[in-house]
Amino acid sequence: MPRISFIAATPHLRDTLASADKALKESRYEEAIRIYEEALRLVNQIGNRPEDRTEKNAADAGLAESQFRQANFVLGHGDYDKALDLARKAAARGHKD
Numbered sequence: 001m002p003r004i005s006f007i008a009a010t011p012h013l014r015d016t017l018a019s020a021d022k023a024l025k026e027s028r029y030e031e032a033i034r035i036y037e038e039a040l041r042l043v044n045q046i047g048n049r050p051e052d053r054t055e056k057n058a059a060d061a062g063l064a065e066s067q068f069r070q071a072n073f074v075l076g077h078g079d080y081d082k083a084l085d086l087a088r089k090a091a092a093r094g095h096k097d
Contacts, residue, residue, distance in 0.1 A: 013042045013055050020062055029070035036063035064093035 020035035039059040043052055071086035090097075 010046065010052065010055075013039060013046065013052070016042060017055060017058055017062070020059070020066075024062060024066050024069070027069070029066050029073060032066040033063060033070060036066060060093055064090045064095040067093070068095045068097060 016035060016039045020032050020039060023029075023032035023035055036059050039055070040063065043056045043059065046052055048056065067086045067090035071083045071090060074086065075083035
């Protein structure tokens, strides 16, 4: 994946995180997962710089929380296999529950 200019990408990364946070807050978990994954791709494109650690940590934590909440949602609808998969992904990202 080509590296992109951090000057252009950093504001876009912050906007992407804000969109993901909004989707999570509005219980749109699948969308939040997709957007947090996009934010992590942006971090990698920028070059995973130390100064972007806050954004990377926020994207990791948001992704884990979105996966956990989506796991609970699908569990409530009887999709046990998908719930287990999402819960494992959330745990792998450090989610505590």
